[in-house]
Amino acid sequence: MDAKEISKAVIKRLPRYYRYLGELMEEKVERISSNDLSKKMHVTASQIRQDLNNFGGFGQQGYGYNVEYLYTEIGKILGLDTIHPMIILGAGNLGQALANYGDFEKRGFRLVGIFDINPVLEGISVRGIEIRMINSLPEFIRENQVEIAILTLPKNKAKEMAKVLIDNGIKAIWNFAHTDLDAPEDVIVENVHLSESLMALSYNLSQYRNEHKENKE
Ligand SMILES: NC(=O)c1ccc[n+]([C@@H]2O[C@H](COP(=O)([O-])OP(=O)(O)OC[C@H]3O[C@@H](n4cnc5c(N)ncnc54)[C@H](O)[C@@H]3O)[C@@H](O)[C@H]2O)c1
Numbered sequence: 657m658d659a660k661e662i663s664k665a666v667i668k669r670l671p672r673y674y675r676y677l678g679e680l681m682e683e684k685v686e687r688i689s690s691n692d693l694s695k696k697m698h699v700t701a702s703q704i705r706q707d708l709n710n711f712g713g714f715g716q717q718g719y720g721y722n723v724e725y726l727y728t729e730i731g732k733i734l735g736l737d738t739i740h741p742m743i744i745l746g747a748g749n750l751g752q753a754l755a756n757y758g759d760f761e762k763r764g765f766r767l768v769g770i771f772d773i774n775p776v777l778e779g780i781s782v783r784g785i786e787i788r789m790i791n792s793l794p795e796f797i798r799e800n801q802v803e804i805a806i807l808t809l810p811k812n813k814a815k816e817m818a819k820v821l822i823d824n825g826i827k828a829i830w831n832f833a834h835t836d837l838d839a840p841e842d843v844i845v846e847n848v849h850l851s852e853s854l855m856a857l858s859y860n861l862s863q864y865r866n867e868h869k870e871n872k873e
Contacts, residue, residue: 677727689720746809747772
């Protein structure tokens with residue numbers, strides 16, 4: 657299975673397959689046809705077959721897909737079969753909200769540390785994890801073999817702190833600060849912009865309203 661050849665569009669769709677298959681497992685469904693999965697996910701059955709064919713299909717003619725097997729294999733492709741220790745940098749509103757969301761752990765993303773520069777926050781516990789000051793960061797990353805860092809600090813501090821993280825061995829950054837980071841090729845950066853999603857929502861809302869206005873006229 658060569659993940660390099662899989663298109664980014666397919667990779668983007670895998671978490672959604674993973675989520676639906678997880679729900680099917682909770683409902684004790686053992687197998688599902690591409691048609692039934694298609695109805696559930698509102699994606700065409702041919703799209704599902706095409707996507708899953710990238711990984712050798714997993715399906716059998718007349719049987720459909722074995723839910724648990726497919727769930728496990730997609731999990732492996734997404735790297736969810738290993739534990740990823742991660743830290744949060746910036747224990748403000750967003751940092752603490754993410755720290756409080758325990759469900760990431762179910763997917764193997766284990767929050768091990770939260771860091772800030774504000775001494776008022778030092779020692780405060782968020783979901784059992786105490787907020788530490790930034791001076792203990794390098795040693796902490798080394799000792800806990802941290803590979804993922806979540807950046808939830810002010811935009812003007814993000815580049816500087818990303819460099820500190822990378823110099824200390826961080827391999828992936830989940831960046832919420834609204835700025836592009838300078839990272840070498842071997843460091844993966846995933847930018848998250850909730851406002852872009854909100855703008856897409858706003859666009860779709862206006863489109864819907866315009867179409868319905870036209871229909872009424
Ligand atoms: N991408 C998104 O969708 C999205 C959504 C909301 C907020 N944000 C961004 O996330 C960031 C955090 O937002 P917030 O509302 O939690 O802000 P906040 O002010 O509540 O928290 C920021 C925290 O970062 C700390 N900090 C400052 N410099 C630091 C440093 N060098 N190292 C460690 N910690 C440091 C501050 O002390 C503070 O506790 C902002 O940049 C904001 O624009 C992004």
